[in-house]
Amino acid sequence: MRELSIPTLASSYRGGLMVRRCLASCIDFVVVFLLVSAAAPLYVEQPVAVIVLVIASIWIGYHACLEACLGITIGKWLAGIRVTTESGDFPGFRRAALRSVLRLVEVNPILLAGLPAGIIADRSQYRQRLGDKLAGTFVVKYRDLRRSLPWLRISRVPGPKANFLERPVFAARGAL
Numbered sequence: 001m002r003e004l005s006i007p008t009l010a011s012s013y014r015g016g017l018m019v020r021r022c023l024a025s026c027i028d029f030v031v032v033f034l035l036v037s038a039a040a041p042l043y044v045e046q047p048v049a050v051i052v053l054v055i056a057s058i059w060i061g062y063h064a065c066l067e068a069c070l071g072i073t074i075g076k077w078l079a080g081i082r083v084t085t086e087s088g089d090f091p092g093f094r095r096a097a098l099r100s101v102l103r104l105v106e107v108n109p110i111l112l113a114g115l116p117a118g119i120i121a122d123r124s125q126y127r128q129r130l131g132d133k134l135a136g137t138f139v140v141k142y143r144d145l146r147r148s149l150p151w152l153r154i155s156r157v158p159g160p161k162a163n164f165l166e167r168p169v170f171a172a173r174g175a176l
Contacts, residue, residue: 004148004149005086006084006085006086006087006088006138006140006149007086007126007138009138009140009144009145009148009149010126010127010128010138010139010140011125011126011127013127013140013141015122017081017127017139017141018118018121018122018127020079020080020081020141021079021081021117021118021121021139022114022118023075023078023079024073024075024076024078024079024081025075025107025114026075027074027075027078027079028062028063028073028074028075028076029075029109031062031073031074031075032058032059032062035058035062036054036055036058036059039054039058042054056104059100059103059104060097060100060101060103060104061100063096063099063100063103064093064096064097064099064100065093065096067083067090067091067096067099067100068090068091068092068093068095068096068097069090070090070157071083071084071090071091071154071157072157076139080141080142080143081139081140081141081142082139082140082141082142082145082154082157083096083099083132083137083138083139084137084138084139084140084145084152084154085136085137085138086136086138088145088149088152088153088154089152089153089154090153090154091135091137095135095136095137096135098131098134098135099131099132099135099137100131101131102129102130102131102134102135103117103131106120106129106130106131107129116130117129117130117131126138127139
């Protein structure tokens with residue numbers, strides 16, 4: 001088997017990775033929305049600036065903490081993708097926080113709903129959005145890490161047991 005690098009792997013992807021990233025983004029938005037809703041008692045009689053700060057902190061914290069420690073969020077885990085550095089390590093908090101801060105602009109559901117991130121990632125050589133480029137991270141499919149680069153620590157973080165994006169339900173029966 002030929003040895004691959006993370007950038008080579010990332011540059012080999014086409015539109016399928018963008019679909020996975022979009023799905024992960026939508027799932028993560030729902031999770032963050034639920035977390036923000038659970039924190040609603042903190043908003044009582046607070047100025048709008050404080051409410052916005054709390055929501056932004058939850059948004060950044062959710063993404064940064066999970067990606068720094070595991071290379072995934074709940075949405076990425078379900079979509080079968082991981083965030084990694086060029087060397088194949090977890091991003092770490094500094095890189096993950098930088099990605100998350102830029103996500104507020106690039107993937108904000110209120111500001112063009114992720115369109116800027118999608119366009120930038122689709123046009124870049126390594127399928128990176130601006131946050132990935134500045135942080136030096138790549139988003140790759142978990143399946144490819146396990147198959148092509150099994151020695152990497154990040155490929156040992158388990159993926160979903162039934163990755164619905166890898167094997168359609170009807171494929172086993174010959175319907176597809």
